[in-house]
Amino acid sequence: MDEIALKLSNLRTLLAQCGLDGILLRKASSFSWLTGGLSSVINTASSFGEASLLVTQEHAYLVTNTIEAPRFLEEDRVENQGWKIILQDWFSSESPLNTMTRGWRLGSDFPTPGFTDLSLEIARLRSILSPEEQNRLREVSSLCAQAMAEAAFAVRPGMSEYEISAVLAHACLNRGVEPIVRLIATDERIFRYRHPPATSKTLQRYAMLVLCGRKYGLVVSLTRLIHFGKLPDEIQRKARATAYVDAIALSATRTGRTLGDVFKDITLAYETTGYPDEWKLHHQGGPAGYEPREWIATLESQERVVSGQAYAWNPSITGTKSEDTILVKEEGFEILTEISAWPTLEIEVSGTLIRRPAILEI
Structure with a gap:
């Protein structure tokens, strides 16, 4: 298995163990880890980038806004890694991610109300380098x-x-x-x-x-x-x-x-x-x-x-x-x-x- 496929497999094993429908990765460190070294960072003072990753048992999604999407698609070619894009207008308060995952049991790499906190489990996965x-x-x-x-x-x-x-x-x-x-x-x-x-x-x-x-x-x-x-x-x-x-x-x-x-x-x-x-x-x-x-x-x-x-x-x-x-x-x-x-x-x-x-x- 290649690097990204192996990481997705490990996350899906974690999904099954925790009985969750998906894992949302919000941290810039997790984004780089799961994309083979790409960056979502714009503001280096923040732990979060301008994109998130959602992993389910069947699919892997990259969630971003209309400002960042051209770079991810044209320079990083994220679609070649198999990511399905969930796009939100930068000026919109309506999140298509929230609509799609309504009623789901979700985990996250950062403590978030309503999510199962998997921050330590994901840090352990990140720490073992291919x-x-x-x-x-x-x-x-x-x-x-x-x-x-x-x-x-x-x-x-x-x-x-x-x-x-x-x-x-x-x-x-x-x-x-x-x-x-x-x-x-x-x-x-x-x-x-x-x-x-x-x-x-x-x-x-x-x-x-x-x-x-x-x-x-x-x-x-x-x-x-x-x-x-x-x-x-x-x-x-x-x-x-x-x-x-x-x-x-x-x-x-x-x-x-x-x-x-x-x-x-x-x-x-x-x-x-x-x-x-x-x-x-x-x-x-x-x-x-x-x-x-x-x-x-x-x-x-x-x-x-x-x-x-x-x-x-x-x-x-x-x-x-x-x-x-x-x-x-x-x-x-x-x-x-x-x-x-x-x-x-x-x-x-x-x-x-x-x-x-x-x-x-x-």
């Missing part, structure tokens, strides 16, 4: 790593966080990647905030660049830190401890294990490094794919690691962070967002050396 998706993910990861390297090596003292963010955005967009998350902090802001939107503050010595980049609907995440001048001993200690936690997280993400088991290994790694409570200050990541995190791992997570999933772990110890996107395989994991010119720390885990990004000293 061979075609894995190849697309490798491409997106390479482009994001190139963009991060271009931006990071262009950073200089005196630049504002806004300027650094703009350089990173340009490097992404120039490669056809949407920079859907850009977090930039300099100097003391790195120590104060785990989620630092850029400000007008200017860089003195220390900068952190965080990127979630999207192409074909797939999202990869990575973080890099830069220091001008000799790295202070305290930051150096924290950076190595964070790299150790990250290496443990990568090594622990093995097929068949529960995410709760992986998370427990992560918390024990924080304790081993002498920073036992730092994990409580920020989530540690989880499965990636068509969302920056399809869901966040916790100690209670019972979902199992599956070959073909992407993961982005992001351990942090105040003032430092380590983050890359990996692909889980039967025999281990593949780090997708490595930057070849970037300095690394070698961490030994169970006799295996795992390289994690160091802080770039300039």
